[in-house]
Amino acid sequence: MQILEIEGLNSGYGKVDVLLNISFTMKVGQCFGIVGPNGVGKSTLLQTIAGAIKPKSGSIKLLGNEISGKNPEDIVRSGLALVPEGRQIFSGLTVMENLQLGLTGRVDKKTSHQAVEQVAELFPVITTHSKQQAGLLSGGQQQQLAIARALITDPKVLLLDEPSLGLAPNIINDLFSNLSRILEAGTTLLIVEQRANLITKFADEILVMRDGLIQARLNKIDAQDENKLKEAYFGAGVKK
Amino acid sequence: MFTKSLVKGLTKFSFAELFIPLVVVASSSLWLSGRSTSLLLFIKFTLCYLMMVLSLQVFVGNSGVLSFGHGSFAMVGAFVSGLATAPLMIKQNAMALSNLWQPLVDFKLNLGMSLLASAFAGGVFAAFTGGFLMRLNGLAAGIATFALLGITYNILFNNNHVGPSNQALPGVSQFSNLTLPLVLVLLAMIMVYFYNLSRAGRTLRATREDNLASRGLGINIIRVRWMSFTFSGVLAGLAGAMYAHVGGAVQVQDYYLGFTFYTLAMLIVGGSASLWGAVLGTVVVSGVSQILLMWEQSSPVFGITIHLPIGTRAIVIAGMLVVILLWRPNGISNGSEIKLPNFLRKIKAS
Amino acid sequence: MIQTILNALSLGGTYALASLGLGLVFGVMRLVNFAYSELITIAAYTLVMTSQMPIIVGFLLSVVVTSIAAVLMELLVYRRLRGVAPAIMLVASFGLSKLLQQVYELCFGALPRSASIAPWMSGELKFSGVSITNTSLITALLTIVLLLVMRFLLNKTSFGIQLKAASADFRTARLLGVRANHLITLSFAMSGVLAAFVGAILVVGNPQVEPMFGMNMTILALVGIVIGGISSLPGSALGGFIVGVILSLLNTWLGNGRVYSYSWLFAVVFIILLVRPGGLLSKGQEMERV
Numbered sequence: 001m002q003i004l005e006i007e008g009l010n011s012g013y014g015k016v017d018v019l020l021n022i023s024f025t026m027k028v029g030q031c032f033g034i035v036g037p038n039g040v041g042k043s044t045l046l047q048t049i050a051g052a053i054k055p056k057s058g059s060i061k062l063l064g065n066e067i068s069g070k071n072p073e074d075i076v077r078s079g080l081a082l083v084p085e086g087r088q089i090f091s092g093l094t095v096m097e098n099l100q101l102g103l104t105g106r107v108d109k110k111t112s113h114q115a116v117e118q119v120a121e122l123f124p125v126i127t128t129h130s131k132q133q134a135g136l137l138s139g140g141q142q143q144q145l146a147i148a149r150a151l152i153t154d155p156k157v158l159l160l161d162e163p164s165l166g167l168a169p170n171i172i173n174d175l176f177s178n179l180s181r182i183l184e185a186g187t188t189l190l191i192v193e194q195r196a197n198l199i200t201k202f203a204d205e206i207l208v209m210r211d212g213l214i215q216a217r218l219n220k221i222d223a224q225d226e227n228k229l230k231e232a233y234f235g236a237g238v239k240k
Numbered sequence: 241m242f243t244k245s246l247v248k249g250l251t252k253f254s255f256a257e258l259f260i261p262l263v264v265v266a267s268s269s270l271w272l273s274g275r276s277t278s279l280l281l282f283i284k285f286t287l288c289y290l291m292m293v294l295s296l297q298v299f300v301g302n303s304g305v306l307s308f309g310h311g312s313f314a315m316v317g318a319f320v321s322g323l324a325t326a327p328l329m330i331k332q333n334a335m336a337l338s339n340l341w342q343p344l345v346d347f348k349l350n351l352g353m354s355l356l357a358s359a360f361a362g363g364v365f366a367a368f369t370g371g372f373l374m375r376l377n378g379l380a381a382g383i384a385t386f387a388l389l390g391i392t393y394n395i396l397f398n399n400n401h402v403g404p405s406n407q408a409l410p411g412v413s414q415f416s417n418l419t420l421p422l423v424l425v426l427l428a429m430i431m432v433y434f435y436n437l438s439r440a441g442r443t444l445r446a447t448r449e450d451n452l453a454s455r456g457l458g459i460n461i462i463r464v465r466w467m468s469f470t471f472s473g474v475l476a477g478l479a480g481a482m483y484a485h486v487g488g489a490v491q492v493q494d495y496y497l498g499f500t501f502y503t504l505a506m507l508i509v510g511g512s513a514s515l516w517g518a519v520l521g522t523v524v525v526s527g528v529s530q531i532l533l534m535w536e537q538s539s540p541v542f543g544i545t546i547h548l549p550i551g552t553r554a555i556v557i558a559g560m561l562v563v564i565l566l567w568r569p570n571g572i573s574n575g576s577e578i579k580l581p582n583f584l585r586k587i588k589a590s
Numbered sequence: 591m592i593q594t595i596l597n598a599l600s601l602g603g604t605y606a607l608a609s610l611g612l613g614l615v616f617g618v619m620r621l622v623n624f625a626y627s628e629l630i631t632i633a634a635y636t637l638v639m640t641s642q643m644p645i646i647v648g649f650l651l652s653v654v655v656t657s658i659a660a661v662l663m664e665l666l667v668y669r670r671l672r673g674v675a676p677a678i679m680l681v682a683s684f685g686l687s688k689l690l691q692q693v694y695e696l697c698f699g700a701l702p703r704s705a706s707i708a709p710w711m712s713g714e715l716k717f718s719g720v721s722i723t724n725t726s727l728i729t730a731l732l733t734i735v736l737l738l739v740m741r742f743l744l745n746k747t748s749f750g751i752q753l754k755a756a757s758a759d760f761r762t763a764r765l766l767g768v769r770a771n772h773l774i775t776l777s778f779a780m781s782g783v784l785a786a787f788v789g790a791i792l793v794v795g796n797p798q799v800e801p802m803f804g805m806n807m808t809i810l811a812l813v814g815i816v817i818g819g820i821s822s823l824p825g826s827a828l829g830g831f832i833v834g835v836i837l838s839l840l841n842t843w844l845g846n847g848r849v850y851s852y853s854w855l856f857a858v859v860f861i862i863l864l865v866r867p868g869g870l871l872s873k874g875q876e877m878e879r880v
Contacts (some may be wrong), residue, residue, distance in 0.1 A: 105767020558689035
């Protein structure tokens with residue numbers, strides 16, 4: 001079943017166009033990775049899908065319902081959440097307060113309590129540091145909190161922008177094992193990741209972006225072929 | 241230095257950008273002032289406001305830092321010029337001045353020199369306070385300039401050793417005709433235009449666009465801001481003095497919140513980023529204000545008379561500011577200098 | 591001595607409430623709302639106009655009127671200015687403030703309207719030789735209670751957490767489901783309620799209401815939020831409190847020189863800002879995000 005359908009999406013800031021005619025669709029339970037050099041519009045794409053940036057044209061459908069142009073607070077309620085780049089946790093609030101904020105975007109309030117318990121199981125930091133100021137957590141803990149906070153909105157699609165940024169290698173391993181548990185639970189994932197070697201092993205499909213376009217789509221096997229990935233990444237004609 | 245290439249091409253001299261505002265100001269002043277004595281007085285006051293708006297444009301327009309404090313430079317300018325030109329008789333006999341400090345009683349200059357002295361005083365005061373104020377950014381800077389206005393007003397309003405405190409100082413010499421104020425304003429416009437074009441002006445605008453980046457490029461933000469603040473203090477001192485010489489009296493309340501609001505409104509309505517914006521804002525706000533005033537007094541404007549209740553003017557001016565900001569946050573000029581209309585540009589090109 | 595302390599506390603508390611009202615709105619939309627002054631004024635006018643009714647009725651009416659006025663301000667003016675540079679919003683609020691002053695002048699006249707409001711508050715209490723005025727005692731208690739209520743609202747309720755989050759980073763808060771329009775409207779309403787309390791406290795002390803009644807209070811409360819730290823609500827309240835206390839003490843100590851108390855106060859503000867440009871409760875020197 002199609003869960004996310006993006007068709008002819010254009011977006012940008014003011015007069016500057018950043019995304020040009022982006023189209024792709026995702027099925028329930030899939031995980032897509034987006035790679036590409038800095039500044040090609042990867043974050044803009046996620047922000048636009050989540051509603052933080054208004055698209056200029058094109059359509060974004062979540063479970064068949066048009067969500068493009070809606071406010072971010074409404075999009076999160078229809079089941080799509082974003083873990084933004086740099087985590088953006090509220091450093092002045094406690095861990096539990098950060099989590100409670102995620103509950104504002106949750107439609108099913110009756111199960112809020114269970115939801116907190118569920119994410120706490122996945123991310124122990126929530127129980128161990130619940131009263132602590134979120135700003136005092138380590139980078140890895142902050143990332144856990146950021147993902148937990150998005151998960152608690154009960155998303156069907158979870159977007160993650162550079163989740164591994166600034167984390168130590170062993171923490172990144174934990175992160176991806178958590179992500180795979182989220183995936184197993186049936187959540188569809190769309191991940192922007194600079195570290196191509198990490199995401200190619202993880203995702204079902206890789207979208208390579210350049211200059212606001214999807215340059216290439218690679219399946220899991222092709223994506224792990226270094227030459228094919230490089231060719232897609234740097235354009236044809238680049239040989240090792 | 242790097243800064244030059246950073247903002248190069250942002251503005252370059254264009255004859256029309258300078259000439260059109262000069263012609264607009266000079267011709268409308270001369271034309272209207274000849275029509276009646278009340279219009280002559282209106283034009284004189286408008287020129288004072290224009291001087292003040294130019295002063296604000298130099299600093300607020302280029303730095304992007306809001307200042308509520310320029311009224312204090314105008315106050316100081318007005319006090320200097322007023323005390324320098326008020327006759328000795330008045331200074332010795334007016335009740336409000338019975339405690340006036342002796343050197344101020346003896347202080348005596350002619351009209352031209354008093355204008356120079358007030359410009360100098362405004363500049364020195366701005367240079368001194370700017371040394372502290374320019375270290376601040378954003379809202380803190382805005383509030384600190386407010387505090388400056390508050391302090392200056394509070395002292396001048398209450399202290400009768402340095403002036404008439406809360407009374408009016410009468411007998412200040414008046415401009416005998418339009419020539420001097422008009423020439424001063426036109427000169428100031430030329431200076432402001434070239435300042436905006438100059439490296440100092442462009443550098444300051446670069447800091448407005450991006451504070452951190454320009455710091456990274458080695459721009460000393462405090463220094464370029466301070467220079468602009470001092471220059472605008474000179475113009476504000478002059479504006480205050482001119483206001484005193486038009487009205488023939490000095491009263492500190494005239495330069496406080498109402499004055500601050502009115503002149504800031506002019507700048508913002510016109511668009512703070514350009515000379516043309518400053519001129520346009522002053523002309524539009526004063527023009528509308530004068531028309532409404534005449535209608536409040538039931539006199540005809542271009543043959544049309546509408547009877548307006550007293551008080552309409554103030555409401556409309558404040559309302560106009562709000563509506564224009566909603567409609568065009570960068571002011572009527574939208575932040576640019578005036579461009580020649582298309583057909584004229586074609587003629588010029590051919 | 592006790593009277594001096596009580597005066598300082600009650601004035602400090604009143605300014606803290608006003609600063610909090612301004613700080614709420616500043617937090618969610620980076621707006622310095624000069625027209626807050628006109629909210630205080632309308633609250634005071636309502637109390638004067640309803641002085642024939644029982645004080646509690648008049649006060650409830652004034653709370654309703656003031657919060658509706660605050661919400662209307664947001665809907666009609668500030669909502670359309672969202673995303674505009676803070677300096678432009680500041681000037682717009684300055685304009686709105688002037689506009690409302692003129693409207694008040696048209697409706698109520700330029701001369702003060704007065705009425706005797708809660709005359710029982712002007713009495714004195716005597717404890718073993720020490721006498722204190724009712725007004726200062728009641729004001730001090732009232733502001734302390736209100737500040738505690740606000741503290742509870744901000745720290746323990748979902749609204750408070752959303753408000754704090756939105757003040758820190760509105761964009762991320764919205765991504766988590768915080769409804770921007772609701773939150774901003776609610777903040778304005780709350781700021782209106784606080785203005786109604788401030789207006790009531792002021793009008794009991796000085797029942798001469800004219801169009802610029804709230805002006806002084808607002809300017810000084812603004813000064814308060816800047817010295818306390820604009821990005822933090824406790825900072826706003828603390829800054830307002832400090833301003834009130836300093837002003838009250840200056841008025842007591844300066845005697846005849848009290849006409850200059852504003853100058854001294856502003857001088858203190860200058861120094862605080864030079865030493866800590868981000869305000870007393872700021873964490874180091876942060877650049878404004880705006």
